[in-house]
Amino acid sequence: MNAIDKLSLLAELGQAHCELNHGPGTKAEDWPAVDYIVLPFGYHESGIAEVSARELVIPVCGECRQALLEEEWTLLYCFECASSQWVYRPLAKNNYRHHILWLRGCPHCANEFGGLYFNDFNGLAGEVELVAGLAAKDAA
Ligand SMILES: [Zn+2]
Numbered sequence: 681m682n683a684i685d686k687l688s689l690l691a692e693l694g695q696a697h698c699e700l701n702h703g704p705g706t707k708a709e710d711w712p713a714v715d716y717i718v719l720p721f722g723y724h725e726s727g728i729a730e731v732s733a734r735e736l737v738i739p740v741c742g743e744c745r746q747a748l749l750e751e752e753w754t755l756l757y758c759f760e761c762a763s764s765q766w767v768y769r770p771l772a773k774n775n776y777r778h779h780i781l782w783l784r785g786c787p788h789c790a791n792e793f794g795g796l797y798f799n800d801f802n803g804l805a806g807e808v809e810l811v812a813g814l815a816a817k818d819a820a
Pocket residue numbers: 698699700702711740741742743744745
């Protein structure tokens with residue numbers, strides 16, 4: 681994502697709401713977005729040209745952003761139906777180490793389970809990033 685795309689996303693922050701799961705009975709309008717998760721899609725052909733690249737952009741509120749940056753929570757997010765679920769690592773049966781697990785298909789959309797991807801916010805090119813978080817760092 682280039683700087684102009686980021687700026688236009690940030691300009692729309694005021695109208696955006698968090699698209700992550702806050703539990704039953706909650707409304708997205710109650711959770712104004714303060715940042716975006718950006719996940720680049722696509723693959724590299726012969727290590728040079730990027731093919732069919734697009735980006736998944738998910739608005740997140742302050743609480744969700746905080747949880748994504750801490751070590752206690754792992755977010756499970758389904759590409760197919762955009763449903764999400766938080767896992768509290770100390771109580772989880774599995775040993776989660778990543779901040780986000782991306783699912784292709786989940787019980788909500790009943791799509792055939794097509795794989796699992798994971799990401800951490802480690803600042804590498806091509807990794808998932810937080811737009812406003814990075815913008816703040818660039819300005820410093
Ligand atoms: Zn949220």
